[in-house]
Amino acid sequence: MGQTFEAPYKDRRSGLSAAWFNTLAAPDVFASLEGCRAQLEALKAIGIDCLFAGEDKTFSVVESGSSADPLENIYALADELGFQVISLIPVQASEWMTYSDEELAGLSSSVLSRAEEIVGRFGSRSGFGGFILPLSIDGKNFTGQEVCTRLGGFIGSLVTRLRELAPGKVIAGLGQMAVGDEAAATKNMWDDFLQTASLDVLVICEGLSEDRDLESTILEQHLGALVRAADENNVRLWGAIEMVQVDHENGDAAVSATYPNVNRQLSRIQKYTERLVALPSTEFLLPDTSSESNRTAAQLLYQRYQSWYDKNSASFSPLTPAVPPIAANPPSKTIGGSFAQIIGAAQYFADPEYIGAELDRMQAVGVEMIIPDSTFRDIAYYPSEYLTGRENDADALGAILNACAERDMEMLLSLPHFEYSWVWTFNSDTASFFEKVDPMIQEMHSLYGDHPAFGGWYIPYELCDAFLGDASHRSHVAGAFKHMADLCHQLTPGKPVMISPYFTTNLPDDRFAEIWGETIAQSGVDVVAMQDSVGALNVSGTETLRMQYLPHYIDLIADLCEQKGVTFWWNVETFAQTHGTPIDSQGWSATTADFERVQRQVAYAAERAVKIINFDFPHYFSPGYPNQTIANRNVLFYEAYKAWYESLPQ
Numbered sequence: 001m002g003q004t005f006e007a008p009y010k011d012r013r014s015g016l017s018a019a020w021f022n023t024l025a026a027p028d029v030f031a032s033l034e035g036c037r038a039q040l041e042a043l044k045a046i047g048i049d050c051l052f053a054g055e056d057k058t059f060s061v062v063e064s065g066s067s068a069d070p071l072e073n074i075y076a077l078a079d080e081l082g083f084q085v086i087s088l089i090p091v092q093a094s095e096w097m098t099y100s101d102e103e104l105a106g107l108s109s110s111v112l113s114r115a116e117e118i119v120g121r122f123g124s125r126s127g128f129g130g131f132i133l134p135l136s137i138d139g140k141n142f143t144g145q146e147v148c149t150r151l152g153g154f155i156g157s158l159v160t161r162l163r164e165l166a167p168g169k170v171i172a173g174l175g176q177m178a179v180g181d182e183a184a185a186t187k188n189m190w191d192d193f194l195q196t197a198s199l200d201v202l203v204i205c206e207g208l209s210e211d212r213d214l215e216s217t218i219l220e221q222h223l224g225a226l227v228r229a230a231d232e233n234n235v236r237l238w239g240a241i242e243m244v245q246v247d248h249e250n251g252d253a254a255v256s257a258t259y260p261n262v263n264r265q266l267s268r269i270q271k272y273t274e275r276l277v278a279l280p281s282t283e284f285l286l287p288d289t290s291s292e293s294n295r296t297a298a299q300l301l302y303q304r305y306q307s308w309y310d311k312n313s314a315s316f317s318p319l320t321p322a323v324p325p326i327a328a329n330p331p332s333k334t335i336g337g338s339f340a341q342i343i344g345a346a347q348y349f350a351d352p353e354y355i356g357a358e359l360d361r362m363q364a365v366g367v368e369m370i371i372p373d374s375t376f377r378d379i380a381y382y383p384s385e386y387l388t389g390r391e392n393d394a395d396a397l398g399a400i401l402n403a404c405a406e407r408d409m410e411m412l413l414s415l416p417h418f419e420y421s422w423v424w425t426f427n428s429d430t431a432s433f434f435e436k437v438d439p440m441i442q443e444m445h446s447l448y449g450d451h452p453a454f455g456g457w458y459i460p461y462e463l464c465d466a467f468l469g470d471a472s473h474r475s476h477v478a479g480a481f482k483h484m485a486d487l488c489h490q491l492t493p494g495k496p497v498m499i500s501p502y503f504t505t506n507l508p509d510d511r512f513a514e515i516w517g518e519t520i521a522q523s524g525v526d527v528v529a530m531q532d533s534v535g536a537l538n539v540s541g542t543e544t545l546r547m548q549y550l551p552h553y554i555d556l557i558a559d560l561c562e563q564k565g566v567t568f569w570w571n572v573e574t575f576a577q578t579h580g581t582p583i584d585s586q587g588w589s590a591t592t593a594d595f596e597r598v599q600r601q602v603a604y605a606a607e608r609a610v611k612i613i614n615f616d617f618p619h620y621f622s623p624g625y626p627n628q629t630i631a632n633r634n635v636l637f638y639e640a641y642k643a644w645y646e647s648l649p650q
Contacts, residue, residue: 014270014316015309016241018050019043019281023070026282026289030070033077039286040077042302046309047316048278051078052132052172052203054088071122078127086129086170087118093134097141097151104154107135112161119165130170131162132203139178142189152196159198172201174240179222184584187225194233202230203277205240206269223272224582231542239273241265243284243301256284256297259304274545315508324551324604330648331606335572337369337412338362338617342396345618346381348626350394355403361624362617365638365645368409369613371458371498372400374444375416382447386440387416397444401453410455412498413448415484416440417460430480438487445491456496457488459525463501464539465515474515478522485524496526500571500613502533503557505549513560520564527567529613530557534601535573535593538581543597550604558608570605570612574598574637575620592620592633595640 029035043051053074078085091110093099099107115131122128133155142148159171178186194202204226206219230237242265245257270276282289283298285305290298342349349355349372362370374381374397378389381396397413404411416437448454459481468474485497507515520528532550533539540546554570561568573593580588605612618625623638625631 013312014276015047015266015313016278016305017047017275018052018238018277019048019285020240020277020279021051021053021074022280022282023053023074025280027070029288030073033073035288036070036073036077037081039282039288040074040081040083042286042288043281044081044083046302046306047313048281049082050084050086050129050275052086052088052277054090054134075122075125075127079125083127084129085122085125085127086132086172087122088132089114089118089134091134094136096135097138108154108158108161111135111158112165115162115165123166128166128169130166130172130200132172132174132201133158136174136176137193137202138176139186139189140176142178142193145189145192148189148192149196152193155193155197155199170200171198172203172238173197173199175202175204177204177206177219177222177226179218183218183221183225186222187229190226190229191232194229194235197235199235201236201238203238203240203279204273205242205279206265220268223269227272227542228583231544234544236544237273238275238277239269240277240279241269243278243280254284255294256290256301259301259308262301262305263308274548317505317508324548326600326603327607331603333606333609333612334366334602334645334648335612335614336366337371337569337611337613338367338621339571339613339615340370340372340400340618341616342373342381342618343376343379344391345626346391346396347394349381350392350396350399352399352403354624354626355399356406357624358618358622359403359407359409361622361638363407363409365621365642367617369412369455369611370400370404370409370617371412371414371613372397373417373460374414375418375440377418380416382444384440384443386436386443397448401448401451404453405451409453411453412456412458413444413454414458414460415488430476430483433480434483437484441484441487442491449492454492454495456498456526457485457492458498458500459484461499462531463499463519464503465507465512466504468515468519471518474519475522478519482522482524485526489524496567497524498527498529498569499523499525500529500531500615502531502536502539503553504539505546505553509556512556516557517560517564520560520566525566527569528557528561529569529571529611531571531615532573532601532605534597535575535577535590537577537583538588541582543576547597547600550601551607554604554608567610568608570609572598572601572605572612572614574614574616590620592637595637595644598637598641599644 023030029039051074053071075085077083089111091107091114093107096104096107111134118131135155155173162171206223227237241262243257243262244254245261247253247255266276278285284290284294285298285302287295287299287302340349359370372381375384375387378387379391380387380389381391382398383395401411418436463477468477481499488495488497503512503516532546534543534546534550537543558568575590576593577583577588577590579586602612614621619630621634621638621641623631623635625634
């Protein structure tokens with residue numbers, strides 16, 4: 001079965017934000033504070049605020065005989081200019097991946113000894129950001145699972161010791177891609193390595209800056225595979241942009257890359273990585289640090305990149321350098337409502353004993369609202385005269401409402417969901433759709449509109465900004481939603497109408513606000529429960545990158561809802577996708593998420609959301625689901641969430 005690895009952010013725009021910095025490239029320049037300042041200010045002028053800094057000998061005296069310490073100069077200026085410095089541990093071991101266990105033990109001692117020197121000298125400085133290991137991790141040497149696990153374990157042991165030396169600081173590694181195998185094999189090998197390596201950041205160098213044949217085919221597949229492996233192991237992926245190329249007409253000399261070469265790398269790698277690193281910035285990007293023979297080429301590269309940066313930086317969509325922290329105080333709210341997909345299990349949801357026990361499990365973790373399906377395609381879960389397909393003859397909606405009333409819970413009635421996909425772009429004939437849906441809304445109202453547990457309506461079609469770019473189409477789609485919302489309001493004045501759309505992160509904030517602001521204002525709904533899409537990798541690309549975005553978009557969407565006079569809810573996904581695009585070409589499937597991930601999702605949402613709901617309780621939360629396999633996988637999650645919920649101030 002083929003793999004379909006994809007870029008998580010296809011339309012992302014970004015530029016260099018970190019630089020590899022070797023002080024020995026220009027010892028006379030870095031010997032003075034003024035020389036160092038000029039180089040850091042030149043980097044700052046093109047958006048770079050992070051340095052991977054080091055030299056062959058720690059704290060060495062430059063060749064001119066000056067007693068100046070280049071690294072001391074860099075750290076002093078980093079504090080002043082707002083740079084983060086990640087120290088390159090100065091140990092040479094280019095063949096380390098072929099070492100015996102005894103040789104690796106000796107290498108470990110050398111690395112840790114040098115790291116202790118760095119911490120002793122700079123560990124208390126505000127600009128000290130952590131370490132990058134001096135050991136290039138070349139994918140060509142991943143010859144099997146045993147090798148990957150062994151080498152990853154060695155790196156993991158170093159990382160553990162380095163974290164003890166510098167708690168809370170970044171530990172990074174430098175990786176080299178290899179594209180000789182299938183993308184799926186690449187993913188598996190990096191997965192085996194990263195599981196035991198425990199790195200915070202992997203700076204990946206594609207090593208193919210001049211190979212144009214791989215841009216849109218093999219290389220893209222391998223980058224996607226590497227993104228997946230990094231994300232599954234909580235490793236942040238940064239991309240190295242090579243500032244150097246080979247001059248084949250001049251004895252294969254190393255010279256500054258041409259700007260088109262650099263731009264080509266930027267265009268493809270920015271779609272996959274969190275930050276982009278100029279490798280190296282000294283010698284080949286910063287003219288003052290270049291050799292006399294290459295200085296003109298370096299100057300040209302710097303000037304052309306600076307011109308591009310000045311024109312485009314305002315439209316950059318940078319990612320935060322880490323998953324944002326959660327508030328120190330306990331969240332003010334937790335999951336208070338839940339969707340319930342009853343497709344394939346209607347007989348259980350119509351059973352008063354089963355649904356009563358399920359609602360008890362919900363209430364035990366603070367869930368006081370349920371939003372079940374009413375129909376799916378040609379099947380109704382209530383006694384409809386318009387839709388005659390049934391899983392069984394019982395009234396599941398009525399049973400749920402009755403059980404809710406007994407527990408002082410409420411239920412939102414979901415409007416019918418016909419043959420359309422979950423994501424409805426409303427390119428279809430809305431008039432014929434209204435002829436079908438309007439009578440069924442009226443039918444459900446006649447059956448349940450006066451029920452004491454009836455709390456409002458839910459329109460089950462999901463909107464997304466990816467399909468709402470055109471203003472006239474946006475108005476058409478919102479108008480269709482307004483038609484349904486108006487009918488619900490007419491039948492049940494004062495009862496809210498909710499939608500639960502989802503969003504992409506490819507748009508500039510002003511465009512995002514324009515699309516969603518107009519859609520929300522024209523839709524006539526009362527509640528927007530935006531999906532966070534952390535579990536749906538076909539939307540988010542990776543869990544880690546989506547989590548980095550959540551606080552920003554929670555604030556942005558909350559502000560939009562406030563401006564448009566609608567209530568802001570947040571829909572937390574409590575599942576983790578296991579198959580389907582972008583993981584593989586199998587059908588979409590998922591399992592229950594880790595509790596720690598969901599706890600963070602809830603904490604972010606609690607800052608602004610009026611109510612938090614989730615998708616969905618039966619499949620990805622409940623330990624009592626009729627399918628025993630699903631119930632068993634939910635037990636640990638439910639128990640962990642319940643213990644956390646009970647520990648919070650009530």
